[in-house]
Amino acid sequence: MTGNLIKIDAEMDQLVSAFSNDDLDALMKMSGQSEQSSNRGLPRLNINYQEESDDGHTLKRGTWRLSNDGEFLYAPEVYIRPILRTFEWSTWDQEQGTFASKSVQKPTLNGDFPDSSGTDKCGRLPREQEEAMEKDDPAFIRSRSATCNQVIYGVISGKFTKADGTETDVEETPFVSYFKKSGFIPMRTFIDNLTKQRKIMQRCNILLRTDKKKMGAANYWVPVPTLAGEVDITENDKEVMKVFAEIVKSHNDNIMNQHRESMKLVESEDIIDLADDFEDAIAS
Numbered sequence: 001m002t003g004n005l006i007k008i009d010a011e012m013d014q015l016v017s018a019f020s021n022d023d024l025d026a027l028m029k030m031s032g033q034s035e036q037s038s039n040r041g042l043p044r045l046n047i048n049y050q051e052e053s054d055d056g057h058t059l060k061r062g063t064w065r066l067s068n069d070g071e072f073l074y075a076p077e078v079y080i081r082p083i084l085r086t087f088e089w090s091t092w093d094q095e096q097g098t099f100a101s102k103s104v105q106k107p108t109l110n111g112d113f114p115d116s117s118g119t120d121k122c123g124r125l126p127r128e129q130e131e132a133m134e135k136d137d138p139a140f141i142r143s144r145s146a147t148c149n150q151v152i153y154g155v156i157s158g159k160f161t162k163a164d165g166t167e168t169d170v171e172e173t174p175f176v177s178y179f180k181k182s183g184f185i186p187m188r189t190f191i192d193n194l195t196k197q198r199k200i201m202q203r204c205n206i207l208l209r210t211d212k213k214k215m216g217a218a219n220y221w222v223p224v225p226t227l228a229g230e231v232d233i234t235e236n237d238k239e240v241m242k243v244f245a246e247i248v249k250s251h252n253d254n255i256m257n258q259h260r261e262s263m264k265l266v267e268s269e270d271i272i273d274l275a276d277d278f279e280d281a282i283a284s
Helices: 004-018 026-035 127-131 138-145 179-195 235-283
Strands: 044-047 063-067 071-075 078-093 098-102 147-162 169-181 204-213 219-229
Touching: 004 235, 063 147, 063 169, 078 138, 078 169, 078 235, 098 147, 127 138, 147 179, 147 235, 169 179, 169 235, 179 204, 179 219
Parallel strands: 044 169
Antiparallel strands: 044 063, 063 071, 071 147, 078 098, 078 147, 078 204, 147 169, 204 219
16 A cells, blocks of 8 residues: 555646646646545635534524634635546445545545555445345445545635625635535536646636435535636645645555555454364364
8 A cells, every 4th residue: 555655646747847837738647637547734625514603603504614723714605726636436334424434545446545553545335236135235335335435625716794794705715615415516617627627726717516306304405517618827826735635645644544544454463263163173
């Protein structure tokens, strides 16, 4: 697996180099726009599902929510420019309220995704393998619980309000957002369409709104991206790309360390099982 990490780090270095050298073809390929193809501290963008803030202020569901400097900001629409897109697999432990497993992040969905549990893609299996399994098989249940995240690192602008109604402007602020489940396809399709038009996402100013959907008694919202214009890439954008790449490398280093530790634990358990089997065989 050490080879996996070296390969992933090399991909990130190549991506930064392509961005710095204005290499359009290489940039589109390396940043996940090829047709073939830990952010702790960063403001995080997601869709708000809360009806009330912790201090009792009424909130509108379905608006965008940006966590910024320990507080939440809200807006019906925002403008983003993606600088880096990666993919990551994860599973969520509902009882513990935390991730049970997370994989490395990569610019494309190709190849292996070593994860913190010592497996690949957090246990997600190929569809044909799932179809041959019983629905109550633990491996099937784990496979179906694994979620593919499309992680967008970029800069965000917009007119926001705090929960108490105070207005505040955000301008070209670095952020991260995880587009998964119902949000995965809209963003991926939009970026795929940019690729077909030979537009690199780093130049695209994208207006993000939301659209309300209904499934049974449950309401949910999906992102609605629209191209609002194109801008030139700046030297600051290139520096931001380097920061994002370092964040991804740090995340991947951490995941690979957990992956190796989990592999050691599995190997130790296998050795113990073999020893028990050997003792049982002698006893019989």
